[in-house]
Amino acid sequence: MSQKEMKQKKNAYSNRFYYPQDEAIEKPFNWKQMTRLLEYIKPYSKTLLPAAFGAVLVNMIVRLLIPILIGQFVIDRAIINQDYQLLVYLIVFVVALYFVNYLANHFRIKTVNVLGQRTIHDLRRQLFTHVQYLSHDFFDKRSAGSILVRILNDVNSLQELFTNGIINILMDAFMLIAIIVILFTLSPQLALAVLVILPLMFYISTKLRRNIRRTWQNVRLIRSRLNSHLNESLQGMRITQSFAQENENAAYFDGVNQENYERERIAMKKSAYFGPIIEMSNAIGTVILIAYGSVLIINQSMEIGTFVTFAFFLGMFWEPISRLGQIYNQLLVAMASSERIFEFLDERPTVKEAETPIILDDMKGQIIFDKVKFSYDDERVALHEISIEVKAGQTIALVGHTGSGKSTIANLISRFYDPTDGRVIIDGHNLRDLSLESLREHISVVLQDTFIFSGTIMENIRFGRPEASDEEVIESAKVVGAHDFIERLAQGYDTEVEERGSILSAGERQLLSFARALLADPKILILDEATASIDTETEMKIQAALRQLLKGRTSIMIAHRLSTIREADNIIVLENGRILEQGDHDELVEKQGEYYSLVKSQFDMLEEN
Numbered sequence: 184m185s186q187k188e189m190k191q192k193k194n195a196y197s198n199r200f201y202y203p204q205d206e207a208i209e210k211p212f213n214w215k216q217m218t219r220l221l222e223y224i225k226p227y228s229k230t231l232l233p234a235a236f237g238a239v240l241v242n243m244i245v246r247l248l249i250p251i252l253i254g255q256f257v258i259d260r261a262i263i264n265q266d267y268q269l270l271v272y273l274i275v276f277v278v279a280l281y282f283v284n285y286l287a288n289h290f291r292i293k294t295v296n297v298l299g300q301r302t303i304h305d306l307r308r309q310l311f312t313h314v315q316y317l318s319h320d321f322f323d324k325r326s327a328g329s330i331l332v333r334i335l336n337d338v339n340s341l342q343e344l345f346t347n348g349i350i351n352i353l354m355d356a357f358m359l360i361a362i363i364v365i366l367f368t369l370s371p372q373l374a375l376a377v378l379v380i381l382p383l384m385f386y387i388s389t390k391l392r393r394n395i396r397r398t399w400q401n402v403r404l405i406r407s408r409l410n411s412h413l414n415e416s417l418q419g420m421r422i423t424q425s426f427a428q429e430n431e432n433a434a435y436f437d438g439v440n441q442e443n444y445e446r447e448r449i450a451m452k453k454s455a456y457f458g459p460i461i462e463m464s465n466a467i468g469t470v471i472l473i474a475y476g477s478v479l480i481i482n483q484s485m486e487i488g489t490f491v492t493f494a495f496f497l498g499m500f501w502e503p504i505s506r507l508g509q510i511y512n513q514l515l516v517a518m519a520s521s522e523r524i525f526e527f528l529d530e531r532p533t534v535k536e537a538e539t540p541i542i543l544d545d546m547k548g549q550i551i552f553d554k555v556k557f558s559y560d561d562e563r564v565a566l567h568e569i570s571i572e573v574k575a576g577q578t579i580a581l582v583g584h585t586g587s588g589k590s591t592i593a594n595l596i597s598r599f600y601d602p603t604d605g606r607v608i609i610d611g612h613n614l615r616d617l618s619l620e621s622l623r624e625h626i627s628v629v630l631q632d633t634f635i636f637s638g639t640i641m642e643n644i645r646f647g648r649p650e651a652s653d654e655e656v657i658e659s660a661k662v663v664g665a666h667d668f669i670e671r672l673a674q675g676y677d678t679e680v681e682e683r684g685s686i687l688s689a690g691e692r693q694l695l696s697f698a699r700a701l702l703a704d705p706k707i708l709i710l711d712e713a714t715a716s717i718d719t720e721t722e723m724k725i726q727a728a729l730r731q732l733l734k735g736r737t738s739i740m741i742a743h744r745l746s747t748i749r750e751a752d753n754i755i756v757l758e759n760g761r762i763l764e765q766g767d768h769d770e771l772v773e774k775q776g777e778y779y780s781l782v783k784s785q786f787d788m789l790e791e792n
């Protein structure tokens with residue numbers, strides 16, 4: 184492959200999984216956002232949080248006490264005065280302190296882990312629940328992959344902050360101040376001398392950190408693309424195989440995967456510089472300590488114990504510095520992730536529940552479209568002033584060329600979208616005034632591309648009415664003619680179907696969704712191209728079942744097949760979002776308009792075959 188082709192290929196994959204809204208990997212620190220994040224810890228402010236702080240406090244006190252005990256007491260008092268009894272007491276005391284420290288540490292780690300896990304769990308649950316209630320237009324604008332990345336990756340990247348970050352910031356800041364105060368109290372001259380390299384080290388490490396941070400940003404970016412690519416590839420695997428595009432797809436994957444490897448390698452390499460710099464600062468500090476400290480001891484300006492205590496504290500000085508830098512990076516990443524999470528959480532459903540919604544316990548099923556206009560976006564109008572009346576219990580069929588607006592009408596009846604103008608009225612109520620839940624409870628939709636959830640056949644049919652008994656499930660399967668094929672499956676109704684029901688044929692999936700719809704016993708039934716995947720023999724069988732299914736309900740059928748629509752009470756022929764003609768089959772045939780030509784073309788096709 185030439186250089187140019189390689190470059191083209193590289194651009195192709197990076198454009199394919201490029202989500203501009205997910206590009207910002209870090210954002211400046213923002214207090215408002217931080218306080219909003221801290222809200223998630225609030226439920227634990229009386230339980231886990233004080234427990235963790237208590238343990239941290241014990242740990243800090245012990246760590247600060249040990250060097251003082253060793254220098255000021257063990258060396259300067261017990262050893263110098265040869266007071267062996269005091270020495271034994273001190274050793275016992277130090278052992279006890281270490282033991283308490285061990286317990287406190289153990290408790291702290293356990294508590295902060297639980298705290299982190301719980302806050303992440305709460306946040307993820309809130310995010311998922313919230314996203315579930317968002318309207319269809321939200322999902323129209325975003326790919327499943329990009330939503331997935333936010334609920335998984337962005338929430339995950341807050342985990343470390345909630346687990347250790349917040350506690351560590353406070354602990355390290357406190358330790359640092361305490362150590363500086365102690366160093367200056369022990370010996371101001373020596374403290375000044377050893378900390379002289381601090382500004383230089385601070386400068387180098389800030390520069391380096393910024394650089395390292397950028398390389399990790401790149402890693403996160405490519406990981407999120409890797410996720411999206413995987414998600415799309417696995418979902419589209421059948422299409423990939425049927426077009427024999429495995430090699431192309433593998434090349435895309437290789438590209439992203441290789442880049443992931445490269446970026447991680449660079450990030451790791453740069454990160455590896457950081458440890459040695461801290462080490463070196465520590466080394467320089469120690470050399471100054473030995474040189475200048477010895478002079479002070481020889482001059483008798485410092486006692487040996489003080490020197491030892493000083494050495495201990497100096498050793499402890501670099502750890503919080505290094506960790507605070509890390510936490511700062513974590514904070515910036517958390518700012519970007521939380522901004523994206525809050526963007527979803529602040530998103531409100533465009534289809535809003537009325538302030539005092541009307542709950543329909545019973546629905547008759549009369550539907551009126553009163554001069555309804557609708558656009559999905561600013562550019563195109565999907566429906567132009569549509570007026571339709573469907574009496575309760577009637578069956579209407581929507582026919583028309585692809586893109587003429589049939590599914591859009593169905594979407595408006597379920598109130599997945601609100602009309603841009605005009606009203607949709609059910610049983611005399613504007614849909615905007617009805618409770619969404621009670622409206623949708625009375626409506627069942629059977630789509631051409633039936634969605635089968637992972638679980639058993641029984642569970643999938645029961646989805647229509649969760650409280651239905653096994654007998655009721657089987658009965659509805661019998662009515663729609665699904666019982667026979669289910670019985671032939673190895674485990675019958677207990678057969679597990681996964682991955683959108685891939686072990687079933689398209690027709691079988693549709694029969695299942697019929698059974699599901701029948702079980703739900705809706706007042707309004709919407710069948711969107713619902714019989715398209717069923718062969719003629721099954722279709723004959725199902726015609727009778729369909730008559731049962733339609734009985735006593737208002738039905739909207741979107742179908743291309745003549746056999747399913749000729750019995751409808753009213754047939755509405757749509758073109759480019761307008762009603763072209765309407766009437767029953769005989770009327771429309773007599774009229775010899777658009778419907779007549781549709782019917783004729785189907786017959787011609789049948790005769791040709």
Ligand SMILES: Nc1ncnc2c1ncn2[C@@H]1O[C@H](COP(=O)(O)OP(=O)(O)OP(=O)(O)O)[C@@H](O)[C@H]1O
Pocket residue numbers: 323559560563565583584585586587588589590591592
């Ligand atoms: N989610 C969407 N966002 C933007 N435009 C959309 C959306 N869904 C449909 N459209 C557009 O609205 C118009 C009507 O689409 P609709 O799905 O109602 O057609 P249809 O008659 O059901 O077609 P088909 O027979 O192919 O299912 C089309 O021009 C389509 O491109």
